[in-house]
Amino acid sequence: MRIWSVLLISLSLVCPSAFGQTTASPSAAASQKSRNVIYITWDGFRWQEMFGGAQEILIAKDAGVADVEGAKQRYWRETDVERREVLLPFVWKTIAKRGQIFGDPSANAAAKMENTHKFSYPGYSEMFCGFADDKGIDSNKKFPNPHVNVLEFLNRRPGFEKRVAAIATWDVFPSILNQERSGVYVHAGPGPIPGNSLTDREKMLNEMIADTVVLWPDNQMDVITMQVAREYLLKHKPRVLFIGLGETDEWGHGRRYDRYLHAANRSDAFVAKLWELLQSLPEYKDQTSLVLGCDHGRGSTIRDWTDHGAKVEGAEFVWSAVLGPDTPALGVRSDVNATLSQIAATLATLVGEDFRAASPKSAAPLADVVKKLERQ
Ligand SMILES: [Zn+2]
Secondary structure, eight states: OHHHHHHHHHHHHHOGGGGGGOOOOHHHHHHOOOOEEEEEEETTOOHHHHHHOSOGGGSSGGGTOSOHHHHHHHHOOSSHHHHHHHHOHHIIIIIHHHSEEEOOGGGTOOEEOSSSSOSHHHHHHHHHHSSOOTTTSOOSSOOOOOSOOHHHHHHTSTTTTTOEEEEESBTTHHHHTTHHHHOOEEEESSSOOOOSSOOHHHHHHHHHHHHSOOSSTTBOOHHHHHHHHHHHHHHHOOSEEEEEEOHHHHHHHTTOHHHHHHHHHHHHHHHHHHHHHHHTSTTTTTSEEEEEEOSOOOOOSTTTTTOOSTTSTTTTEEOEEEESTTSOOOEEOOSOOEEGGGHHHHHHHHTTOOHHHHOTTSOOOOTTSSHHHHHO
């Protein structure tokens, strides 16, 4: 397994065009409208809130909610359909109606990770590389990922070169995505935006980065990540952009259910604004797919909803959502198996590329997220 990856990596370093030999079928790719893909993750955001909104048992002092009445007013509604809509209006009023959502256990469609660690680096590695490697990827330390990831693959494909970027709250992404080897632009963690030709807005963001109170030394605040990503998109017009948000996980670990909900609600609003922005730009309008997901779940009880990891029951469950011009409006998917490892090939498929041809260990794309797959 390692030998195969090393061979692939060596091959791509010596001869980047080797990756250029693998293409999706030309007819399939030509019929697709989507030329760009934006992938956004909400770290450690549970399926329980995704499909059911705020959970009654956790809107409580014991779950760290400072103002229980205020939180209820804001996020509690009688039915799960109302609750999830008030928490995540873009996901439920737009993506659920015009796209697809995976991971609803009540629809016989629970989605799971394949790695057994149930924490972030193994989760992100699985989703970006297309398979779990329990032995090789077993910590959150900053070690270079030995496996080829889908952003790296796309960054070497004709038409995508230097048009692939990752901007994230957590500072381990340069290692997870192997920035050095992959050549993918990665800006992650609490450091300033690098470069000599910054826009006025980027200069202002760097002042805010310098002056923001650091709550978690290895994380940026999500609001900064969002704005840095938005500015990067406007300035560089990437064809593939990953945006990794992280406060849902941090507030979860901090046992602040109110702030965990608020972080998710703000993340949903960010996605809504970004989608609106994309539809206002000719490079992106009607030719961009959007994918949302998470790296792991969390526990399900008042005691362990804050945690995840190998011993936390239920933290293996994840979810994902897809919206775009080639994605049939199937809404909440039912009777389907989905795994975190399918994200890598899904991202490539959405822009007409075949990640599995370059990385055979990678799982298949999520079923039926692109129309052409229905005909195969
Ligand atoms: Zn965590």
